Amino acid sequence: MSTPIACPDCGHMNDATAESCAKCNFPLQGIPGAGPLAGMTPPGAASVADPAPAGAAPTETELRRVRPIRRRPPRSGQDPMSQQLWMVVGGIAIALLVWQAFTGFHQSNSPPTAGAKPDQQKVVDQARAAIAKDSLDLQAQIMLADVLYDTANWSEAVVHYRTANRIDPTRVTTVVDLGVCYYNLGDPITAKTLFEKALTLDPQQPVALFNLGIVAEAQKDDALALDYFRRAKAANPPPGMMQPLSEHERTVTERMGTSQPPSRRGR
Numbered sequence: 659m660s661t662p663i664a665c666p667d668c669g670h671m672n673d674a675t676a677e678s679c680a681k682c683n684f685p686l687q688g689i690p691g692a693g694p695l696a697g698m699t700p701p702g703a704a705s706v707a708d709p710a711p712a713g714a715a716p717t718e719t720e721l722r723r724v725r726p727i728r729r730r731p732p733r734s735g736q737d738p739m740s741q742q743l744w745m746v747v748g749g750i751a752i753a754l755l756v757w758q759a760f761t762g763f764h765q766s767n768s769p770p771t772a773g774a775k776p777d778q779q780k781v782v783d784q785a786r787a788a789i790a791k792d793s794l795d796l797q798a799q800i801m802l803a804d805v806l807y808d809t810a811n812w813s814e815a816v817v818h819y820r821t822a823n824r825i826d827p828t829r830v831t832t833v834v835d836l837g838v839c840y841y842n843l844g845d846p847i848t849a850k851t852l853f854e855k856a857l858t859l860d861p862q863q864p865v866a867l868f869n870l871g872i873v874a875e876a877q878k879d880d881a882l883a884l885d886y887f888r889r890a891k892a893a894n895p896p897p898g899m900m901q902p903l904s905e906h907e908r909t910v911t912e913r914m915g916t917s918q919p920p921s922r923r924g925r
Contacts, residue, residue, distance in 0.1 A: 773809035781805050796825045800832060812839045830859045834866050846873050864895035868903060880910045 662671045663686055665679035678685050771782045785802035788795045803818035819836040822829065837852030850873045856866035871886030887907040895903060 771805065771809060772811060774805060778805050778809065793821075794825055796822055799825065800829075803832075803835070807835055807839065810842075812842050815839050816843070828859060830856050830863050830866070833859070834863065834869065837866075837869060841869070841873070846876065849873060862893040864890045864893040864899065867893055868895065868899060868906075871906060875906060875910055880914045884910045884914070 661674055663674055663676060664671055665682060665684050665686065667684040668679060668682045670679055670681040672680055672686060676686055770779055774782060782802060782805050785798045785805070788798035789802065792798075799818045799822040803815045803822060806812075806815035806818065816836065816839045819832055819839060822832050823836060826832070833852050833856040837849040837856070840846075840852065841849035850870065853866045853870045853873070856863050857870075860866075867886050867890035871883045871890060874880075874883035874886060884907065887903055887910065890899070891903055891907075
């Protein structure tokens with residue numbers, strides 16, 4: 659009994675003598691147990707078939723030779739490379755959605771800034787959202803640092819003023835405000851260095867001059883403090899600074915006067 663032939667295209671089991679698959683019509687010539695492929699000569703046979711007598715009907719072998727090879731139908735599903743590409747694109751899209759969800763959750767659940775009023779908290783939220791998108795957003799860094807400065811959150815303000823200073827080291831006001839934060843955190847040495855750096859950028863910066871006077875006054879260097887206060891007055895300070903300048907100048911002057919040794923009369 660002849661062994662059935664499995665179609666290499668669809669897997670259907672065909673009779674051993676079948677020329678093509680009964681299910682998909684795929685040619686079965688050359689399959690083990692079937693006849694030779696169309697146009698091929700079986701091993702041991704003559705290389706050229708004997709010509710048929712004139713007028714004779716075509717033999718089975720000749721019919722096989724003229725049978726066209728059926729084009730294999732496309733397999734179901736997408737190309738493996740196309741599937742991999744879609745998997746990569748889908749993975750990226752999912753990652754973006756997860757990141758946006760995480761960012762939104764973080765922003766909506768971030769703790770309120772200590773001491774901030776509702777309008778200040780709104781500014782903080784806007785600045786943090788902008789920084790989350792672009793950490794080099796200079797205006798957002800300064801905007802956030804200013805609110806933290808105004809609400810006495812000095813340590814947090816230092817972080818954002820330093821970032822802003824790295825982005826643009828020529829902004830004098832940022833350098834001065836950073837120095838004030840360090841001074842309020844109990845580091846007058848770093849504060850003094852920053853105020854002096856501000857003067858290298860703008861020698862007539864009144865706020866830097868005033869703050870250097872404050873540092874000198876705290877260090878009991880009254881003569882130097884008085885010099886800084888007077889230079890700050892001459893540097894066209896903002897109107898709100900005039901009164902504290904005058905008060906510090908008067909305090910230092912009075913202290914210098916009382917510390918002078920009594921004069922010797924009669925000479």
